[in-house]
Amino acid sequence: MSQTLSKINSSIVEEISTLRNEPDWLKQYRKNSLSIYETLPIETSPLYNKYTDAKKMDPQQVSFAPSTTNTIPKLLQKRLHELENQTCIILIGSNIHKINISDDLKV
Incomplete structure (x- = not known):
């Protein structure tokens, strides 16, 4: 299983958790964390952006494969x-x- 960074969603969290035989509380914690992350605004502070090249990253080129x-x-x-x-x-x-x-x- 390989997913691009921009494709991570609740069903992917579910699949990864199942593959790793994680307990339900951990799966739920990961899902809740993802839902909180999805509500966050994009970081625009120069204090952060000064030290990262995240804007240059193409999420479609980054993959996650457990x-x-x-x-x-x-x-x-x-x-x-x-x-x-x-x-x-x-x-x-x-x-x-x-x-x-x-x-x-x-x-």
Whole structure:
């Protein structure tokens, strides 16, 4: 599932929540947060706009795709193999793929 940034709506929140087996209270919290966000005016303050290029972003070119632990991009597979015995925490998307801490660092 991949959705462009401008297409995120309540049904997408529902779908993502279902895919992640989230509890109902969290799904409802996300839906409420989205509805509040949708009522907010577009930011026009120069204090904010001075430090962002958000106006230059085309929302149709930004996509949201929730990752799963079994989805590892091919371009990362070689690097992940190189890090196999290294001290590292590897995060792919929003999922922790691997935590490897050497024995001398463990408490």
